[in-house]
Structures are given as structure tokens and as C-alpha cells.
Amino acid sequence: MIELEGLTKRFGSTTAVDDLSFQVRPGVVTGFLGPNGAGKSTTMRMMLDLDNPTSGTVRIDGKHYRELEEPLKYIGALLDAKAMHGGRSAYNNLLCLAQSNRIPASRVAEALDVVGLTAVARKKTKSFSLGMGQRLGIASALLGDPEILMFDEPVNGLDPEGIHWIRNLMKTLACQGRTIFVSSHLMSEMALTAEHLIVIGQGRLLADTSMADFIHENSRSYVRLRSPQQERLRDVLHESGFTAVESGNGTLEIDGATTEAIGELAASHQLVLHELSAQRASLEEAFMQMTAGAVEYHAHSTGEAAPPPATPPGPQWGQSYQSSKGA
Amino acid sequence: MASVPAVLRSEWTKIRTVSSTTWTLVSALVVTVAMGAALSALLKSTFDDLSPEEQLTFDPTFISFSGMILGQLAMVVFGVLVVGTEYSSGMIRTSLAAVPQRATFIFSKITVATALALAVGMATSFLTFFLGQALLGEHRTTIGADNVLRAVVGGGLYMGLIALFSMGVATMLRSSMLSLGILMPFFFLVSQILASVPKAKTVARYFPDQAGSKIMQVVPDAMGSDKAPYGPWGGLGIMVIWAAVALLGGYLVLKKRDA
Numbered sequence: 101m102i103e104l105e106g107l108t109k110r111f112g113s114t115t116a117v118d119d120l121s122f123q124v125r126p127g128v129v130t131g132f133l134g135p136n137g138a139g140k141s142t143t144m145r146m147m148l149d150l151d152n153p154t155s156g157t158v159r160i161d162g163k164h165y166r167e168l169e170e171p172l173k174y175i176g177a178l179l180d181a182k183a184m185h186g187g188r189s190a191y192n193n194l195l196c197l198a199q200s201n202r203i204p205a206s207r208v209a210e211a212l213d214v215v216g217l218t219a220v221a222r223k224k225t226k227s228f229s230l231g232m233g234q235r236l237g238i239a240s241a242l243l244g245d246p247e248i249l250m251f252d253e254p255v256n257g258l259d260p261e262g263i264h265w266i267r268n269l270m271k272t273l274a275c276q277g278r279t280i281f282v283s284s285h286l287m288s289e290m291a292l293t294a295e296h297l298i299v300i301g302q303g304r305l306l307a308d309t310s311m312a313d314f315i316h317e318n319s320r321s322y323v324r325l326r327s328p329q330q331e332r333l334r335d336v337l338h339e340s341g342f343t344a345v346e347s348g349n350g351t352l353e354i355d356g357a358t359t360e361a362i363g364e365l366a367a368s369h370q371l372v373l374h375e376l377s378a379q380r381a382s383l384e385e386a387f388m389q390m391t392a393g394a395v396e397y398h399a400h401s402t403g404e405a406a407p408p409p410a411t412p413p414g415p416q417w418g419q420s421y422q423s424s425k426g427a
Numbered sequence: 428m429a430s431v432p433a434v435l436r437s438e439w440t441k442i443r444t445v446s447s448t449t450w451t452l453v454s455a456l457v458v459t460v461a462m463g464a465a466l467s468a469l470l471k472s473t474f475d476d477l478s479p480e481e482q483l484t485f486d487p488t489f490i491s492f493s494g495m496i497l498g499q500l501a502m503v504v505f506g507v508l509v510v511g512t513e514y515s516s517g518m519i520r521t522s523l524a525a526v527p528q529r530a531t532f533i534f535s536k537i538t539v540a541t542a543l544a545l546a547v548g549m550a551t552s553f554l555t556f557f558l559g560q561a562l563l564g565e566h567r568t569t570i571g572a573d574n575v576l577r578a579v580v581g582g583g584l585y586m587g588l589i590a591l592f593s594m595g596v597a598t599m600l601r602s603s604m605l606s607l608g609i610l611m612p613f614f615f616l617v618s619q620i621l622a623s624v625p626k627a628k629t630v631a632r633y634f635p636d637q638a639g640s641k642i643m644q645v646v647p648d649a650m651g652s653d654k655a656p657y658g659p660w661g662g663l664g665i666m667v668i669w670a671a672v673a674l675l676g677g678y679l680v681l682k683k684r685d686a
Contacts, residue, residue: 148524151685166527170429177524183517185445192444193518200437200525202430240521 101126102147102248102281107156109142109303116142118303119156124281126247129274131294131311132283135391139303140283141179144252148177160248170201176241177250181233181257186226190217190236193225194243203244211239216265230257238269248279255289267293287387291315301391318386323362325352326375336369337362351375429526434535437526442509442539451505452543455586456551459498460558466493467559474566486646487568488578491559495582495643496619498551499589499636502544503610506593509540510677511603520686529682533598537674541591548586552579574645574659581642581663588666589614592635595673599680632656639666 102124109117117139124130134140145151147158149165160168160175168174184193194208212221215235220228225236234254241249251270255263270293274280284290290297290311297314299307307314327333330350337344337354342362344352354362359378366373442448470490474482513519526532556579560567568575597606614636621631631637632655641655641662648654655662 145520145685148520149527150520150523152683168527171527172525179520179524180517183519183521185441185512185516185518187445187447187512188441189444192440196437196440196444197521197525198437199440200429200434200522202433 101161101279103159104143104147105157105159107143107146107158108154109139109146109151110154116303117146117153120300120303120305121156122298122305122308124248124279124298125296126279127274127277128295129270129280129282129293130296130298131290132281132298132300133285133287133290133387134283134300134306135285138285138300138391140285140300141252142303143300144177144179144250144281144283147250148175148179150179170203170244172197172201172203172244172246174244174246175248175250176244176246177252178234178237178241178254179250179252181230181237184225184233184236184240187224189222190225190228190239191221193236194240197240198243201244207243207245211242214242214269215239231259231262234258234262234266238266246278249273249281251280251282253283253285255284255286263289287384288382291383299387299390306390314386315383318381318383318390320355320381320386322379322381323354323357323359324375324377324379325354325362325373326350327352327366327371327373329371332369333366333371336365336371340365353379429528429531431531431535434526434531435539438536438539441536442543445512447508447512448505448543451501451508452547455498455501455505456547456554458501459492459494459551459586460555462494462497463491463555463559464494464562467491467562471562471564471566484646484648485566486644487560487563487566488556488575488645489643490563491556492552492578492582492640492643494555495585495640496615499586500611500615502548502586502590503593503614504607505544506540506590507597507603507606507610509536510594510597511601511606514601515603523686530678533678533681537591537594537598540594541587544590545583545587548590549580549583551586552582556582568645572645577659578643578645581659584663585639585642585666588639588663588670589636592666592670592673595670595675595677598677599673601680601684633665635666635669638662638669 104123105121107117107120108115120143132140132143142151146153147165158165165171190212191208194211195205198205198208209218209221212218215238217232217235217239220232225233228236234257238251238254241251254266258266270280270282282293295311297307297309297311298305325333325344330352334344334352342354342357344354347353359376363373363376366376467490477485513522523529523532556570560569570576570579593606593610596610597603600606600609618631618634618636621627622634622637638655638657639662641657642659644659657665
């Protein structure tokens with residue numbers, strides 16, 4: 101169990117992490133979600149006692165990280181893939197870590213085997229690709245066979261095969277009853293692996309909920325309408341008790357309605373419809389809505405006064421979640 | 428708390444599994460011995476050209492240590508890289524996650540590296556002394572003569588302390604490039620030049636290398652060298668204080684700053 105209490109980190113006048121309090125419960129995969137610059141990595145570094153909090157505390161099974169005897173046996177972390185000495189072989193990089201925590205040298209070979217790096221164990225790590233570096237980082241996290249594992253953006257920069265491998269690894273580790281705390285800025289990734297979700301934006305806690313609740317509350321379904329007789333249509337809808345919201349380009353969105361009801365209503369008033377479709381907002385959209393006010397780095401299109409509304413890059417984001425739910 | 432023997436063992440593995448350890452220490456030895464030998468041979472053949480005053484205060488021991496001016500730079504590189512690569516590679520975060528007790532971590536690392544630097548320094552010192560004396564011919568001294576053994580052991584201590592001081596500086600600056608950029612010109616140029624400028628000399632004689640190198644002189648004020656207000660051990664003591672301050676500074680930086 102990891103407990104954060106009022107954790108705050110300021111760099112000069114900017115507050116990277118703002119009064120963050122939550123718990124990472126044992127035996128489940130907890131997703132730690134937030135846009136870039138939300139303070140995820142800073143929080144994780146403070147959890148490992150690498151950065152000093154401005155105020156607040158982190159406790160691991162009731163202890164400060166610095167009080168842990170041989171911390172690699174309690175908690176393994178992948179923070180950044182290249183945090184190894186490039187001039188040393190993969191085996192030796194892990195060996196010196198193992199020795200510092202009195203972990204038997206035999207574990208080094210085992211950990212390398214788990215991540216599939218046995219063949220390059222004697223190679224200098226500076227020749228490693230990003231994916232290999234990521235695997236080596238994971239091997240270092242697994243060295244002490246810890247109960248708690250922390251991964252900071254483990255899928256970043258990986259090829260699809262590597263992503264698939266990490267997903268399965270996390271599931272396997274969780275099945276063994278370990279506590280997994282994994283950060284990401286991709287909702288779709290979290291929906292696949294996490295059971296519990298902690299969302300932060302600009303360093304503040306936005307949600308601390310189970311994945312099931314998050315899906316239940318946030319996967320909004322609505323009906324989309326387009327009509328050349330929009331004014332009349334809106335009146336009719338209003339009279340029948342539907343709330344239509346204009347969403348630009350002359351389309352209307354109605355929450356909690358069915359296409360059948362709307363279609364029949366329009367027919368009975370002899371209104372022309374150009375579009376009538378059932379829509380389901382993806383978790384990605386829900387996440388973006390939640391963090392909309394808390395995005396550190398907005399992209400602004402040049403020459404236009406207002407930034408365009410955030411749109412998910414294509415329908416596949418939501419669909420990947422949908423299909424996985426069915427699977 | 429982390430087990431100190433375990434951390435020492437881990438740091439030993441770190442130090443022996445990177446190639447920079449070998450090339451810096453081998454250079455320190457080879458450069459010192461080769462340059463010491465060359466200057467000893469040169470002085471033997473030009474001894475008669477020296478002024479009578481210089482002939483009178485001729486210090487064969489100190490001459491055989493002439494190579495340390497260059498050889499110490501390799502020791503500086505060794506000391507800087509031992510600490511600096513932790514930062515440049517990002518390994519520091521992995522290391523501190525494994526050993527979160529800052530004092531245990533840094534002092535174990537520095538203990539192992541200093542012990543190695545001392546061992547190589549002693550070997551260098553004895554080798555350069557015996558080779559230098561062999562080349563000095565009739566002007567030579569022997570290890571049994573007064574104060575000579577002190578000077579030769581002192582030469583080894585000097586090499587170890589140079590490395591130790593560099594480790595302290597690199598821990599403070601948290602960067603190999605920055606540390607080398609400051610230490611190399613300092614030891615190679617600034618300190619040497621200031622030590623021969625009349626007014627600046629009074630300050631420069633308290634620099635770590637100027638003070639520490641007094642231990643290698645057998646004849647006081649040999650060959651027109653600076654007449655320091657401290658003895659050989661006093662000079663080495665000044666160098667120890669420099670190293671201690673650098674280490675303390677480094678430890679405080681490591682403790683206070685984010686990794």
C-alpha cells in the first residue's frame with residue numbers, strides 16, 4: 101500500500117504537484133493518468149524519494165522510502181528507460197543494483213530472461229534500442245521480486261509488439277497479487293490494463309475511481325441529428341422534453357435518447373433529417389473533457405484566434421476500447 | 428538501512444565494469460612515470476648547466492615526481508568520471524532508488540574509488556621514484572635516505588587526494604563536463620601560473636595541488652621553489668582540508684537537491 105498525503109511540489113512559482121492525496125491499493129493495477137506535464141513523473145519521483153516534496157508525505161507500507169531496508173525488495177520502478185550506464189553491459193548494470201540490495205546474482209539472469217534480454221546480456225547498453233532499454237528498466241524493477249511495481253509511461257516509444265508484451269506482463273504481475281502503479285497519458289491504454297484509476301491534471305487530483313465506475317459515468321451515449329429545418333426541429337424536441345445541444349456544423353446532440361424515438365418524432369412532424377445516428381463518446385473523450393481545463397501545453401493553430409476544440413484523432417481510439425470490452 | 432558492505436561491493440562492481448576506470452588509471456601511471464623518467468634523464472645530462480644555487484638544492488626525489496603535473500590530470504578525470512557518469516547517464520536515479528540513504532551511497536562510492544586511486548597512486552609513486560633515480564645516475568638518492576620514503580609515500584597519497592578532491596567537486600557540480608572544464612584548466616594552468624607570479628604566490632601556495640605537492644620534496648625550498656610557511660605534512664593537511672570541504676559540499680548538494 102502506497103499512501104500519498106497532501107503531496108506538493110513547487111519549482112519556483114510553478115506548482116507541479118498540488119496537494120495530492122490518494123492511496124495505491126495492493127493487488128490491483130492502478131492507472132495514473134494525466135496529460136503531459138500534469139505532474140505524473142514528478143509525483144513518481146517523489147514516491148521514490150528522488151525529489152524532495154515541498155510539503156506532504158509518501159508512505160510505503162507505513163514507512164518513508166528512505167527507511168526501507170533494501171528497497172528493491174519492496175518496490176521496483178521503471179522511471180526512464182535510459183537510466184543505466186551505457187558503457188556497462190546489461191548484466192553488469194543489473195548486477196551492481198542487485199549487490200547493493202543483497203539480491204543474489206542468480207536473480208540477474210532470471211530477470212533478464214523474463215524480459216527476453218538473455219541474448220544481449222553481455223552487450224553494452226548504449227547500443228540498445230528504446231524498446232530494449234525499456235525492457236532492461238523493467239528487468240531492474242523486477243530484480244528484487246518486489247510486491248509493488250511502478251512503471252512510468254512504460255509503452256512510450258515502443259512498437260506494437262513491445263506494447264502488447266508490456267500489457268501482458270502487467271496483467272501477469274497483477275495476477276500474482278502484486279501492486280502495480282502505472283502512469284500513462286493514454287486513456288485507451290489504461291482502459292485495457294487498469295482496474296483502478298487516478299487522474300490528475302496540473303498536479304491536482306481530478307478523479308480517484310474504479311475503472312468500472314469511470315466507464316459507467318463517463319461513457320456517454322447520445323443521438324446525433326442534422327436537419328435543414330433545425331429551428332423547428334429544436335422546438336419540437338423541446339416540447340417533447342429532449343434537450344438538444346448544438347455541437348457545430350449544424351448538428352445537434354441529444355443525451356440519453358434513442359434513434360427510434362427521435363426518428364419517429366421527426367416523422368410525425370414531417371421534418372427532414374439529413375442525419376440520425378447513435379453515438380458513443382469514447383473514454384478518451386471523457387478523459388479529455390475531464391482534463392480540458394488542466395492541460396499544460398495546448399497546441400494552438402497559427403493564424404486563428406481561438407484554438408480548435410479538442411477532437412480525438414480518429415474513431416479508432418474509442419473503438420479499441422469498445423472491442424476490448426467485448427473481448 | 429542499507430548494508431554498507433553490500434553497497435561497497437556494488438560500487439566496486441560499478442567501478443570495475445566501465446572502461447574509463449582502466450584507461451584513466453593506466454594513463455595516470457604511464458604519463459607520470461614516462462614524464463618523470465624523461466625529465467630525470469634530461470636533468471642528468473644537463474646537470475652541469477644548472478646554476479650553483481640550483482645544484483646545491485638539487486632534489487632528486489622531487490625531480491622524479493615531475494610527471495605528476497600531467498599524471499594528476501588523469502587522476503582528476505578518473506575522480507570526475509566515477510561520480511559524473513552517474514549524472515550524465517541518468518543512472519543516479521536508479522542508484523538512489525536502490526540505495527536511498529544518500530550518505531551511504533556517496534561515501535561508499537567515494538571510499539571504493541579513493542582506495543583504488545590510492546593503490547594506483549602508490550604504485551605510480553614508487554615506480555616513478557625508482558625509475559627516475561635509476562636514470563639520474565650519480566645524482567640519485569636512495570629510498571633509505573632521510574625523508575625520501577615519506578616523499579614517495581606522500582606522492583601516492585597526493586594522487587589519491589587529487590582523485591578524492593575531484594570526486595567531491597563532481598558531486599557538487601553533478602556534471603562531468605562542468606567539473607572537468609573547471610578542474611583541468613585549474614590544475615594545469617591557473618594553479619601553475621599563479622604559483623609563479625610573485626604576489627599571487629601567497630594565495631596560490633594554499634591551493635590543493637601546490638600545498639599537497641610539498642610532501643614530495645625532500646630538500647626544503649628545492650631548486651628555487653616556493654618557500655612555504657608550512658612543512659610537508661602541513662601542506663598535505665591543507666590538501667586534506669580542501670578534499671574534506673569538497674566532499675562535505677558534495678554530500679550537502681546530494682542531500683538537498685532533487686536527483
